[in-house]
Amino acid sequence: MTDTLTPMHTRTRRYHHGDLRAALLTRAEDTLREKGPAALSLRELARDLGVSHAAPSRHFKDKQALLDALALTGFERLTAVLGASRDGVGETFAERLDAMVRAYVGFARENAELLDLMYSIKHDPEASDALREAEQRWSDLVVRLIGEGQAQGQVREGPMERVGLPVFATLHGYADLAVAGMLPPEADEHGLDDVIAFILRGSAPA
Amino acid sequence: MTDTLTPMHTRTRRYHHGDLRAALLTRAEDTLREKGPAALSLRELARDLGVSHAAPSRHFKDKQALLDALALTGFERLTAVLGASRDGVGETFAERLDAMVRAYVGFARENAELLDLMYSIKHDPEASDALREAEQRWSDLVVRLIGEGQAQGQVREGPMERVGLPVFATLHGYADLAVAGMLPPEADEHGLDDVIAFILRGSAPA
DNA sequence: ACAGCATTGTTGGCACCGCCTACATTGACG
DNA sequence: CGTCAATGTAGGCGGTGCCAACAATGCTGT
Numbered sequence: 001m002t003d004t005l006t007p008m009h010t011r012t013r014r015y016h017h018g019d020l021r022a023a024l025l026t027r028a029e030d031t032l033r034e035k036g037p038a039a040l041s042l043r044e045l046a047r048d049l050g051v052s053h054a055a056p057s058r059h060f061k062d063k064q065a066l067l068d069a070l071a072l073t074g075f076e077r078l079t080a081v082l083g084a085s086r087d088g089v090g091e092t093f094a095e096r097l098d099a100m101v102r103a104y105v106g107f108a109r110e111n112a113e114l115l116d117l118m119y120s121i122k123h124d125p126e127a128s129d130a131l132r133e134a135e136q137r138w139s140d141l142v143v144r145l146i147g148e149g150q151a152q153g154q155v156r157e158g159p160m161e162r163v164g165l166p167v168f169a170t171l172h173g174y175a176d177l178a179v180a181g182m183l184p185p186e187a188d189e190h191g192l193d194d195v196i197a198f199i200l201r202g203s204a205p206a
Numbered sequence: 207m208t209d210t211l212t213p214m215h216t217r218t219r220r221y222h223h224g225d226l227r228a229a230l231l232t233r234a235e236d237t238l239r240e241k242g243p244a245a246l247s248l249r250e251l252a253r254d255l256g257v258s259h260a261a262p263s264r265h266f267k268d269k270q271a272l273l274d275a276l277a278l279t280g281f282e283r284l285t286a287v288l289g290a291s292r293d294g295v296g297e298t299f300a301e302r303l304d305a306m307v308r309a310y311v312g313f314a315r316e317n318a319e320l321l322d323l324m325y326s327i328k329h330d331p332e333a334s335d336a337l338r339e340a341e342q343r344w345s346d347l348v349v350r351l352i353g354e355g356q357a358q359g360q361v362r363e364g365p366m367e368r369v370g371l372p373v374f375a376t377l378h379g380y381a382d383l384a385v386a387g388m389l390p391p392e393a394d395e396h397g398l399d400d401v402i403a404f405i406l407r408g409s410a411p412a
Numbered sequence: 413a414c415a416g417c418a419t420t421g422t423t424g425g426c427a428c429c430g431c432c433t434a435c436a437t438t439g440a441c442g
Numbered sequence: 443c444g445t446c447a448a449t450g451t452a453g454g455c456g457g458t459g460c461c462a463a464c465a466a467t468g469c470t471g472t
Contacts, residue, residue: 044428058448062430063429162396165383165397173382177371226420250457257422258423264419415470422465426460427459435450442446
């Protein structure tokens, strides 16, 4: 009954969006980046996409579900970035660590709010399985890096949890400081180099 | 002044609360700890304290102001705890570092949500001066520790920003992981020891 | 002592939010 | 071509933060 006259392509406002789910996710990430997590509202998202305020609920059962999905894409991209950091660099622990730290901090700087979201969600005891797996996959990359270092005699012996944990903590901590804008200006110059050298000394064989 | 007559404990519902501001802060911290940051609402706080929903606005111009004040008390307590960690331990860098790391992680575990709040706020570019000062005071403690270590020849030479930053990053990162519940169960056993040893190796003289 | 006034609380209203239920439109499949 | 699941819409509910107008209180100066 709507119309045989008004053409679809003008101001395309078809009843079905086509891929609202994906559109919600990308728009949400933009908003998150530009206006922060507090400004993320399902209703505003719906308005932005020209859809009714209840439409998002067809794709995400509640707001948390959307945030979870957003974090999931974040973990996937982070894993991809870290995995790629191994390409084109040497095989020594030092080189691979260097590449991975830079990749991680780079991701953190470019996706500060998203990374924040990713960490605040995994905090939640009842995160989805997919989320836990994604998180697992990326921490496996660190574990693998350390394992290789140990095999090559460039990293001290010991169980992974004990050797890897301080490395992980340092990496995470530095990225978090960078994201929070807490690094002194001078840090831009040598900060990364210093942290990488610090990790190497800390994890060097006894 | 308070009362020689009206006992506190009798459901007194006087028009003026007496010290609503302090009551709001303590109640807010309890709620934060027990039900998480999302459950913090000015209106519910007011209900809990038996005052009208607009009463809090007389003491905090908006919700963020209350959160800022909460974070401020957090920084003050953290500084006190870290300062006290120096008492009763030896004067070597290793001992003092050990004490401070344990104090910091202990505070983080006991005040996880509050610490989260503290960090998410300093993130904000327009935090109050008092907040910035409080944050400064506590990071000064770390700087002081490292300076002493250098003076005693137990920490490598170099400008404070370059030597201290990796230490700070590791400390912060480990505490953050602990707070987020991301540490593997095995970490409870040796995690702290490992991190402290890691920091000592990383910052030892060349 | 007390009048005046700043402080502190109260009431009510606004716009927004997330979530729910009932209904409408669409497209895919038998 | 009819049926039906998937998708989007309309409206309502209780909750939130914030604001403006009003009321009770207690401090302060005369």
